[in-house]
Amino acid sequence: MEGIRSAGLDRGTVEGSTCVAVGQVARFRESLADIDIRTMSDHDRLALVAELERLKGSASACQMRATDAVRVSREESSPQDAGRSVGSEVALARRESPSLGDRFVGVSRALVEEMPETLGALGRGEIVERHAVELVRETATLSREDRVEVDRRLAGVLPRLGWRAAGRAARRVAAELDAASVVRRMETAARSRRVSVRPAPDGMAYLTVLGPLREVVGAYAAVQARARAVVGGQCEDEGADGRGVGAVAADTALRLMAGLAPGQVQPVEVQLVMTDRALLGTGDGARSVFEPARVPGQGSVPAPVARSWVRDAGPASVWVRRLYTSPGGRDLVAMDSRRRLFGGLLRRMLVLRDDVCSTPWCDAPIVHADHTHPVRAGGVTSFGNGGGRCARCNGVKEADGWRVRVVKSPVRGSPLVLETVTPSCHRYRSTSPPLLGWGSDSPKLATNAPPPPTRRGADPPTPSPLERHLEALLGA
Template sequence: MEGKRSTALDREPVESSPSAAEVGLAAVRKGLSRIDIESMSDHERLGLVTELERLKGAASAAQARAVHAVRVAREAGGSSDALRSVGSEVALARCESPTLGDRFVGLSRALLEELPETVARLEAGDVVERHAVEITRETAVLSREDRAEVDRRLGPVMGSLSPRALGRAARRVAAELDAASVVRRMEAAVSSRRVTVRPAPDGMAYLTVLGPLRDIVGAYAALQARARSVVGGQCDDEPGDGRGVGAVTADTALRLMAGLAPGQVQPVEVQLVITDRALLGTGDPDADVMAPARIPGHGAVPSPVARSWVREAGEGSVWLRRLYTSPDGCDLVAMDSRRRRFSGLLRRMLVLRDDVCTTPWCDAPIVQADHTHPVRAGGATSFAGGNGKCARCNGVKEAPGWRVHVVRGSPLTLDTTTPSGHHHSSTSPPLLGWGTDPPHPSPLERRLEALLAAA
């Protein structure tokens, strides 16, 4: 009887020693820190910067070859789950989000199979990864033959173009070779219209609307016209109040999208995590009243700003919910549930504790509360047994070869093992975010320290 063919996914991940290539590259990386920059002239230093930039391109080409080989090997195994997890494994290896990992897998395939000139320029250090991303994206709808023609035409000049200029050139050649495909791509892009939000520095955020060019330009023109009228004192329903055109444009857009009248408070819950000392001046007198607050998924907010938000919210629109922490003030206390799913306060506690997806370097908002140890294997629906995940990472961890287990409960530290046997660790942040100062000792601890010192 013929035995079952064994693949890499049929076996448990195997630990292995670093290869000779890994050891050699590690030596080169460590050697960079030993370069005597101080003894160089400015000419030599900038020459070093140029050569290091070329090294980035060559490194990207080597990464692409390695990733392409992994994908081909997984395809030979014939497992769709395995192929789905390749992007996540690549993301962990490159310390980036799964979305960017998927993009690099696609980039590697396009480069190695259809864009030989671009690969050659990368290996020579004439271009960097951003160039490869641009030409790959702008030729994605072309046939293999047309894509190769764009690559052939732009190969000799791509080293003298910026990434954006190379993207524009590739777009022009693509429109010349196959205008119909470019038109179909533009028509299909309409279905991807969406609104996204991401944090920005200094307590701000970006609200991005992706839509058809003519609609976006028209909406922007209308906002600008309204803002200029307000600033010019031509609108009786809204005073300028010394704001510039940019500020009025942003205020008008946010107000219209929220469906609010001028001056109306936005009826949306924003979870603001802050100590009682920083908010009310009560609690431990030795605690810092300037300890920053945190908005889960978006980052830290200075305590004066958080207090002003609470004051400006208006009476009756602020609710306080007490969060009980561990003695060191960093972690939330445990809370169990008999339910199969994480819901209610338990799910909210997971989001407050983990902040973003617990997969290393993902940083996507938490969408699903996940059992670290699967329920089918006896995992409990508990605060200690749960963690926050984005939809992508929660699905990928169910593929063959993936394992996640709790290394430590406080702070929650998870170890993720990939099908290739690599381990990646992630730790939930302190309750108020990374960079939180360690809590001051309690009065009892200070007295004990004094007694020990006197003894």
């Protein structure tokens, strides 16, 4: 099986299991592909959709009972490492991030031990997993007795509610049973305020500010007022320039948070990986000038957009560092060190190579450059023995029963392949992505193939002064 990081579960999941139940579930799952949809009426097809939806709820309930049993077993054998270790194992089994694995372990414990009515409704397929998550989240600060009471009160109406309505109902009952705990929860939430970023489609990104409701609403109102004033021509220092209120509000918020004046260039470094062919039209003629670029940790960017970013930045704010790849251009093998303002080029190579945490399905930003084979066991600080990991996964791999080893070292142009072995002896493999991101392994476009259509003005026929400057740097 191949995942988003070409991560696969070793074939021992089903074939290596001696449990009859595992084999039965596997055979049932495989039998779903044999259902002949073409011979069914529309009524029966929709009935099948509804029944499969109920089946998903029942499967989630079974997963929760199994997960909680694993947690109890681990806490009895090694209570010190049980929490995060079980969460990471469950995340690998469910093919999701460790934080979601932790959440599932917590939800499983709450439903099995304190909310039997909700677990029963989930097992019968009357609700879906999101209902259970919302109920557990909204009752997290209650005592065991109060959580049982919430479970009892909502048992009769839960199947008729959507997951958002179920969460609101649980919040209302929780506030009635223990108002003080709700207040404490709001105070605790205020201490967790933060700013985060995540990629969005079409070369965009979401910048999220999580803060107290009053302050966030006030900041939003101020930004909107400024945007309406700019669009209405009431600001002498800034014009709308064809932008709407939403665009001006976004530009204003980003500029204020970065501490920039109107029109000032963003001084923070953004690493942009792209081929010399896509950047300047030089280099390997077998490659396409439309090969997308990549922003590490955020995803791909169309080549015309990446070129416009570089062109608009100006020569004074663009640094070029050459990356040396394998002959096929897939894997990073070395890196130019011409820019010396920052140290740790080896760490930068690991981040560029791995993109995100190298644990399968984690996808969290890289925080630690980790020794795959520990130094205490003779591991060396090298590109082949290094791996980019998030803080969570780097800590979990040191827990009892966890092992990570290099299956294939990134030498002679081959990708890095890591194998993770969990305390329950399941094995998972992950492969470092191509330098330009997943999807760039496709065959190269023929040199005589007509170029894809582009917007007018995206690629001027004559190179700009900045492009000539970059070409000279690359040729140095």
